[in-house]
Amino acid sequence: MTAPGGDTPRDPGLQPERTRLAWRRTTLAFSVAALLAGREAVLRGVSPAGLLGLSLCALVWLAFTVTTHRRITALGSARPAVMTSRTAAWAVLYVLVLAAAGALLVFLGPR
Template sequence: MTAPGGDTPRDPGLQPERTRLAWRRTTLAFAVAALLAGREALLHGVSPAGLLGLSLCALAWLAFTVATQRRIAALGSARPAAMTAGTAAWAVLCVVVLAVAGALLVFLGPR
């Protein structure tokens, strides 16, 4: 059976729901990593490197959360569009910023 446009009807099943849950789990893991980085920054006293690392972690987490919410909203439609290259690049950039901020905290923080 074909749809009026000639396309076969799509039955996404539970795939969009699994994808939404995966984005939420990833956001939770990102938040835990940012909180641990913040704990590291505050545990050994406040330093300029610690403040920079802490603010980078917070900004990266906020940006990743925004990207996640946009993607989850896009998955809510009956026929979700594929993730754009911009969204993927944004998510990768957020992860790289979190890694750099963590490295700042570990290697440049006070001991």
């Protein structure tokens, strides 16, 4: 059946809910990784590299959390917008920066 204007009616089923849950799981995993990186910095002692890595982890965690919250909120509407490639690129960049900051903490921190 076709709706007026040529659009087919949308039946999202549970897909938006599954996507919201996936974003929440990803945020939880990202938070755990950031906390483990912070723990590593504290246990090894605060050095300039450790402070830089810890600050980077905190900033990237905050940015990732804001991005995921916006996406989860957008998925709550009746007809959620498609995620833009810009949002996806930022999410990937955040993950890569967190990995680099963790490597900075592990390899350049005091032993």
